[in-house]
Amino acid sequence: MNRFPPALCCEIIRFPRIIISNFDISIYNNDIKLKSWIENQFFFGKSNYKYLKYAPFCDGESANLCIHLGKKRINQPDITSDLNLGEEYLYNGIPINTHILDKYELTKKKFITIHRGIDNDQIKESTKLWPQSHYNDLITKLKLSFPDIKIVQLGVSHERCESMQNIDINLIEKTTLPDIAALLKNAWLHIDCEGGLVHLRHALKGGKSVVIFGPTSPSFFGYSENINIRSDLCKYPCEWLTENWQKKCIRKSNKHICMKSINADIVMNKILEIFQPIG
Incomplete structure (x- = not known):
């Protein structure tokens, strides 16, 4: 002792x-x-x-x-700038299981990972989440512009993550963390709200993510390589303005306008500013 x-x-x-x-x-x-x-x-x-x-x-x-x-x-x-830390850092974390890419015929193929979910210890329908209907509209547009690129949905469970329409590969409840790491590392693009998978993809240096922000700030949580989208209809992020900020929008009218006002066209146009359509 x-x-x-x-x-x-x-x-x-x-x-x-x-x-x-x-x-x-x-x-x-x-x-x-x-x-x-x-x-x-x-x-x-x-x-x-x-x-x-x-x-x-x-x-x-x-x-x-x-x-x-x-x-x-x-x-x-x-915060005191003694260590000169920036956005980049050396990541020696969980192993990456690339076998999952072979299993679903994604090795050396272009694919998009997409996710709508929140941590298990937080409310299922958090104010951080983009509406499910908007995701479905975006998938339709993605398939028109990028018909040869597979769309892969990620999710911890069916209870936490509702299946989206017209996806090519549904991996909800079918992955381990090393599987997720391989998918995020190798995806052509990742689409999500601000959350853990976006941070993991950045740590893995996997490439761009489309991140749709609402009550949290892209100036604080966003990475410079990503396509960070937030509506200006709700001027200030409301993270922790109230104790239940993830459960209940603080606006009495036009609730959740920060997310609802970002329609699929807005997101698709941002994607097309970076990537040229195929076909």
Whole structure:
């Protein structure tokens, strides 16, 4: 049993937080960079204590702070700019199972992955989700412009992810995480709301995603390589303005207009700005 607690312990949820335990900063005098980082985290934590104490309820407000300081979610932990973190990073994560590409005859083929779903610990019909009918309209348009490219639907379960119309390969409930990694790594395009699969594809350097934003901000959660779409009919993101922001739109009229107003034509036109139609 270790009788001596660590001299330094910190946690990172969104911002770093120094946990003081048997801590004497003077022992780091020989490491100027580390000492400076520690001092800066203490200063930030003291000046912005509410973001640490009241997370996640202040996460929307802290996102605005990050945008003002030129930070995104990906480099929010480097809020003091001591580490020079950007959007790119080395990813050594889960294995990638490319056998699934052979299984569904997708190896060395162009295909589009598409997803509509949210984490299991969040409400099924989150305000972050683009309407199912809009997805179905978009698939029709994709097939007209890109008839030779297969459309593959991803999803954790049928209970969480409703099957879309006219897809070519339905992989809801048929994939492991390594399978998903292979599909996202090799897809010609991925279409989704702001969420985990978009972040995983970026980490894998898989290429562009079309990301449809609503209550969260593309300036904070978006990646520069992606086609990030958000309506200007709802001017400000509403993430964490209320505790149940994912369940209930804060607008009394024109509810969920941030998502409903982004129709399939808008998304398709954005795609065609980047990719030429086939045929």
